[in-house]
Amino acid sequence: MSTKKLWGGRFQAQAEAWVDEFGASISFDQLMADEDIEGSLAHVKMLKKTKILSEVDSNKIIAGLEELQQELHDGKLEFTVENEDIHMNIESILTEKIGPVAGKLHTGRSRNDQVATDFHLYVKNRLPKIIEEIKTIQKTLVTLAEDNVETIMPGYTHLQHAQPISYGHYLMAYYAMLKRDVERFEFNMKHTDILPLGAAALAGTTFPIDREFTAQELGFGDIYTNSLDAVSDRDFVLEFLSNASILMMHLSRFCEEISMWVSYEFNYLELSDQYTTGSSIMPQKKNPDMAELIRGKSGRVYGHLMGLLSTMKSLPLAYNKDLQEDKEGTFDTVKTLLPALRVFNGMISTIKVHKERMYHATENDFSNATELADYLATKGIPFREAHGIVGQLVLKGIETHHNLQDITMKEFKQISPLIEDDVYNMLKPEVAVERRNSLGGTGFKQVQMQIEQAKVDLAK
Numbered sequence: 001m002s003t004k005k006l007w008g009g010r011f012q013a014q015a016e017a018w019v020d021e022f023g024a025s026i027s028f029d030q031l032m033a034d035e036d037i038e039g040s041l042a043h044v045k046m047l048k049k050t051k052i053l054s055e056v057d058s059n060k061i062i063a064g065l066e067e068l069q070q071e072l073h074d075g076k077l078e079f080t081v082e083n084e085d086i087h088m089n090i091e092s093i094l095t096e097k098i099g100p101v102a103g104k105l106h107t108g109r110s111r112n113d114q115v116a117t118d119f120h121l122y123v124k125n126r127l128p129k130i131i132e133e134i135k136t137i138q139k140t141l142v143t144l145a146e147d148n149v150e151t152i153m154p155g156y157t158h159l160q161h162a163q164p165i166s167y168g169h170y171l172m173a174y175y176a177m178l179k180r181d182v183e184r185f186e187f188n189m190k191h192t193d194i195l196p197l198g199a200a201a202l203a204g205t206t207f208p209i210d211r212e213f214t215a216q217e218l219g220f221g222d223i224y225t226n227s228l229d230a231v232s233d234r235d236f237v238l239e240f241l242s243n244a245s246i247l248m249m250h251l252s253r254f255c256e257e258i259s260m261w262v263s264y265e266f267n268y269l270e271l272s273d274q275y276t277t278g279s280s281i282m283p284q285k286k287n288p289d290m291a292e293l294i295r296g297k298s299g300r301v302y303g304h305l306m307g308l309l310s311t312m313k314s315l316p317l318a319y320n321k322d323l324q325e326d327k328e329g330t331f332d333t334v335k336t337l338l339p340a341l342r343v344f345n346g347m348i349s350t351i352k353v354h355k356e357r358m359y360h361a362t363e364n365d366f367s368n369a370t371e372l373a374d375y376l377a378t379k380g381i382p383f384r385e386a387h388g389i390v391g392q393l394v395l396k397g398i399e400t401h402h403n404l405q406d407i408t409m410k411e412f413k414q415i416s417p418l419i420e421d422d423v424y425n426m427l428k429p430e431v432a433v434e435r436r437n438s439l440g441g442t443g444f445k446q447v448q449m450q451i452e453q454a455k456v457d458l459a460k
Contacts, residue, residue: 017081026079028328029086033077035121036086037069039114039197042217044105050210052108057101064098065105086118087111108207109200112231112319116196119327121218123240124192126334131185133341134247135458138178140349142454145171149447152429153268153358154367161365164429167358169442172450177250179457184243191236195220199230202318232318234308234326241305244333248298251344255291258347262288268358272350275343290347294340301336304329362429364403366394371432372404372423379418389415 041062048058068090071077079089088111095102145168155165195218198204198211204227215223224230261268271288279285311325362368369390376386390404397403405427412419425431437443440450 021081024081025085025324025327026081026083026089028331029115029118030079030089031331032118032122032327033072033079033086033090034069035118035125036090036114037065037072038121039117039218040090040105041065041069042214043109043197045217046210046214047104047107049213050208052207052209053104057104060098060101061094061105064094064102067097068094085111085115087114108205108209109197110202110231112201113196113199113227115323116199116231116233117218119330120192120194120196120220120236123236123330124189127185127189127192127240130244130334130337130341131182133338133345134178134182134185137341137345137348138175138182138454139458140345141171141175141178142451142458144348144351144353145169145175145447146451148353148355149444149451150430151353151355151358152362152433154361154365155442161361161367163370163436163442164362164367164432165442166433166444166447167353167355168447168451172447172454174250174254175450175454178247179454181243181247181250184239184246188236188239188243191239193220194222194224194236196224196230196233199224199227202228202231228318232315232320232323234312234323237326237330238305238308238312241301241308241330241333244337245298245302245305247337248294248301248340251340252295252298254348255288255295255344258291258351259288259295262286266357266361268354268361270352270354271347272352274350275347290343294344297336297340301333304333359429366397366404368404368427368429368432369394371426375423375426376416376419379416381416 044053044058044061044065047053048055048062053061068077077093079086083089083092091102091105094105147168148171149166149168151167152164153167153170154161155163155170195211195215197214197218198209211223215221224233258269258271260266262271271286271291273286275288275290276286277289279287307329308326311322315322372393373383373386373390376389377383381389393404393407397406405424409419409421412423426435433442434444437445440446
């Protein structure tokens with residue numbers, strides 16, 4: 001006496017409910033229900049075209065699947081653990097609806113190529129949404145940068161004041177990071193846009209299927225040419241998780257700086273009340289919780305990448321049940337990523353920039369030391385010697401609480417008689433920034449060029 005499972009013909013004993021629950025994936029892979037029905041519709045249309053199934057049977061299955069699709073969209077479908085996964089659930093419900101003819105749907109395919117197809121479709125359908133959200137942030141950054149081309153702030157290395165820069169230049173650095181993120185996800189599309197359906201369990205099928213037709217029906221640009229690879233490949237998911245991790249790292253870096261810069265000590269920025277929270281005990285608090293949450297959720301996404309890499313590490317060809325572990329982390333990454341991108345965009349689009357505070361931070365910090373060293377070098381003093389001279393002047397300034405721009409001309413003349421009054425203008429933060437006009441530099445013209453190029457790129 002076989003079990004009631006759709007695959008149970010050779011089994012005599014049935015697992016207890018708790019074992020079924022451990023092995024089942026329906027609790028999470030039901031998120032691919034739409035993709036599963038979409039894949040089945042394409043498959044049965046192919047079976048009809050190739051006359052593997054009769055027109056009567058094919059039409060009955062197609063009508064049943066379309067009905068299930070509508071019920072799914074209306075929220076009327078219910079799934080059970082007993083049917084293990086989304087594929088068996090859909091087939092079981094379809095059987096209840098149209099009878100035994102539903103069993104012909106699985107002709108020429110396996111759950112192995114079916115689940116791979118569903119997963120490809122799931123990622124393929126969501127990549128454009130993620131790319132769109134990234135580009136929305138890029139547009140916000142360009143707008144904010146254009147408003148702050150001549151906003152002067154300290155540039156940092158080692159979290160120490162290094163040289164004054166344009167805040168617009170700073171913002172465009174993150175634009176550049178996000179541009180690479182978009183390019184990575186776009187390349188990810190190439191490896192996601194490959195159809196596994198038709199590989200069957202691992203070796204292909206004896207039925208005269210038409211994989212090109214199925215690919216066209218589902219909108220795939222390419223087809224796996226090796227059936228073993230088709231059912232066991234999860235590189236496209238690893239690429240997605242890797243790209244998502246890099247993207248979250250970029251957002252996390254930005255959020256870290258936002259969290260610092262809204263603090264009392266920096267006070268460079270102020271976040272909208274919409275993206276902050278208060279304290280249950282301290283009435284004055286305005287906490288950058290959304291920035292902190294985005295920063296924190298980066299670790300969650302990293303974990304999913306490392307989890308799947310570890311799962312895949314020693315898997316032999318072709319399909320193994322371990323691959324059931326590929327989905328939850330991916331689903332959660334999508335669930336984490338899309339809201340994080342939207343919140344991040346809202347947060348930076350409503351940010352208030354304290355321009356005077358930023359500028360003031362560059363006036364008494366010796367970040368113009370490089371300008372003086374460069375100036376001395378233009379007067380014929382070897383740069384290494386100029387570097388040492390300025391270093392001594394900085395030390396003296398720290399001890400006497402005087403800035404480089406406070407040095408008298410008499411003292412400057414003692415260093416070199418070639419130094420003129422124009423040195424004081426060179427030491428101004430805004431002049432220091434404006435003069436750094438090398439390609440890709442923080443000079444105002446260069447920043448504006450970055451912005452204009454970004455507008456062209458985004459318009460494409």
